[in-house]
Amino acid sequence: MGSFRPRIRGVRDGLEPTGTAARILDVAERLVQSRGFNGFSYADVASELGVTKASLHYHFPGKAELGEALIDRYARRFGEALEGIDAECADPRQKLDRYAQLYALVLKDQRMCLCGMLAADYATLPTAMRQAVVRFFDENQAWLQKVLEEGQEQGTLHYESSAAGEAQLIIGALEGAMLVARPYGDTDRFEATARRLLATLSA
Amino acid sequence: MGSFRPRIRGVRDGLEPTGTAARILDVAERLVQSRGFNGFSYADVASELGVTKASLHYHFPGKAELGEALIDRYARRFGEALEGIDAECADPRQKLDRYAQLYALVLKDQRMCLCGMLAADYATLPTAMRQAVVRFFDENQAWLQKVLEEGQEQGTLHYESSAAGEAQLIIGALEGAMLVARPYGDTDRFEATARRLLATLSA
DNA sequence: GTCTATAGGCAGATAGAC
DNA sequence: GTCTATCTGCCTATAGAC
Numbered sequence: 001m002g003s004f005r006p007r008i009r010g011v012r013d014g015l016e017p018t019g020t021a022a023r024i025l026d027v028a029e030r031l032v033q034s035r036g037f038n039g040f041s042y043a044d045v046a047s048e049l050g051v052t053k054a055s056l057h058y059h060f061p062g063k064a065e066l067g068e069a070l071i072d073r074y075a076r077r078f079g080e081a082l083e084g085i086d087a088e089c090a091d092p093r094q095k096l097d098r099y100a101q102l103y104a105l106v107l108k109d110q111r112m113c114l115c116g117m118l119a120a121d122y123a124t125l126p127t128a129m130r131q132a133v134v135r136f137f138d139e140n141q142a143w144l145q146k147v148l149e150e151g152q153e154q155g156t157l158h159y160e161s162s163a164a165g166e167a168q169l170i171i172g173a174l175e176g177a178m179l180v181a182r183p184y185g186d187t188d189r190f191e192a193t194a195r196r197l198l199a200t201l202s203a
Numbered sequence: 204m205g206s207f208r209p210r211i212r213g214v215r216d217g218l219e220p221t222g223t224a225a226r227i228l229d230v231a232e233r234l235v236q237s238r239g240f241n242g243f244s245y246a247d248v249a250s251e252l253g254v255t256k257a258s259l260h261y262h263f264p265g266k267a268e269l270g271e272a273l274i275d276r277y278a279r280r281f282g283e284a285l286e287g288i289d290a291e292c293a294d295p296r297q298k299l300d301r302y303a304q305l306y307a308l309v310l311k312d313q314r315m316c317l318c319g320m321l322a323a324d325y326a327t328l329p330t331a332m333r334q335a336v337v338r339f340f341d342e343n344q345a346w347l348q349k350v351l352e353e354g355q356e357q358g359t360l361h362y363e364s365s366a367a368g369e370a371q372l373i374i375g376a377l378e379g380a381m382l383v384a385r386p387y388g389d390t391d392r393f394e395a396t397a398r399r400l401l402a403t404l405s406a
Numbered sequence: 407g408t409c410t411a412t413a414g415g416c417a418g419a420t421a422g423a424c
Numbered sequence: 425g426t427c428t429a430t431c432t433g434c435c436t437a438t439a440g441a442c
Contacts, residue, residue, distance in 0.1 A: 020425075038241040038329045038349050041417060055426050057419065112323065116379075118322035122241045122313065122386045134386050161399060168383070169396050173372065176319075176379020180371070183325045183337050196364060200403050223407075244435065258408050258439065 035109035092151030236314035295354030
């Protein structure tokens with residue numbers, strides 16, 4: 001396993017695309033995060049990069065494959081950020097703060113979480129993209145769950161019911177706070193909500 | 204003010220459309236709530252109703268006007284539901300439960316909140332629709348804020364910081380919980396999250 | 407009010423030259 | 425790898441008959 005035959009030109013298993021493929025992903029990612037998967041086109045990406053649509057189809061055969069590549073890269077980077085938090089923070093409370101900061105950084109760029117946006121578009125997505133979106137949320141929940149259990153053992157985090165349920169609450173609350181903050185163009189609104197949410201756990 | 208000249212045929216100020224216009228809104232509403240504003244077309248609505256696209260344009264000149272009418276009706280009905288809660292419930296805790304139930308009912312129909320969905324599509328919406336979406340969230344926040352203050356005075360609801368901030372947290376958390384629950388096709392997940400969220404206020 | 411017919415544009419996608 | 429050229433289909437929207 002781990003064949004070196006790329007499913008998409010220039011993209012080997014587990015490695016990030018580089019060169020043109022990466023620049024396509026950069027532009028497409030921003031467009032999806034701000035306009036949704038049905039709110040952007042190959043023409044949008046091509047014109048912004050100064051290339052033709054045909055060139056895009058060389059790197060990503062269709063919108064479905066481009067969408068998959070977008071989620072793959074986003075989820076991998078997000079996972080690496082979570083590993084970074086684990087490496088840099090000992091205190092579970094601090095880990096949750098940093099987790100919320102990840103969301104805040106996205107919002108400051110006037111973007112929605114990629115997978116939060118795709119969750120809205122879910123009914124119109126090809127199967128492979130759907131599965132990747134759910135996987136992203138599963139991975140987030142698993143990481144949060146671990147942090148919450150850690151905090152409970154240490155006595156620094158307090159919550160009723162299950163760590164799994166609490167993790168789901170956190171993910172949903174942060175995604176929703178982003179979703180609603182964007183029409184207001186108000187990053188402070190998000191950050192205040194995030195603080196309020198996490199405060200209930202540290203009390 | 205209060206002219207009887209309809210902006211859209213068959214729709215007088217402050218009154219719900221009836222007949223064909225209402226049936227168009229019914230179908231379009233479901234499509235937007237499940238697929239997003241850029242994920243449905245006049246052709247989708249027309250074929251489902253067994254009429255032509257041209258007929259739709261008679262009732263709603265363009266997609267923008269249809270979108271406005273959708274939000275207007277949704278917001279009015281939502282506001283009426285909130286008035287109903289005020290009329291039927293005395294206990295602020297019970298009001299919050301009923302508020303969360305409004306969201307659960309939408310989700311059980313496999314839909315996202317109309318304005319939550321449009322918040323995702325926000326960057327692609329015409330100005331009038333954008334303003335109507337923000338108004339919806341403002342009205343929700345105002346109602347929640349009143350309930351929260353009421354509960355605080357009675358000593359039945361407890362929260363730190365402001366009622367406004369707490370209201371924003373509730374709206375965001377419920378919208379986000381819906382957003383994430385839909386890919387899982389899991390209504391229970393939403394309801395458990397909602398209970399967990401409101402429990403922190405009653406404790 | 408609803409229809410047929412059609413306009414004009416943009417969508418995603420492909421063939422084949424360079 | 426990127427291009428030109430092109431295809432097919434769907435999109436929003438309009439004109440005008442019934």
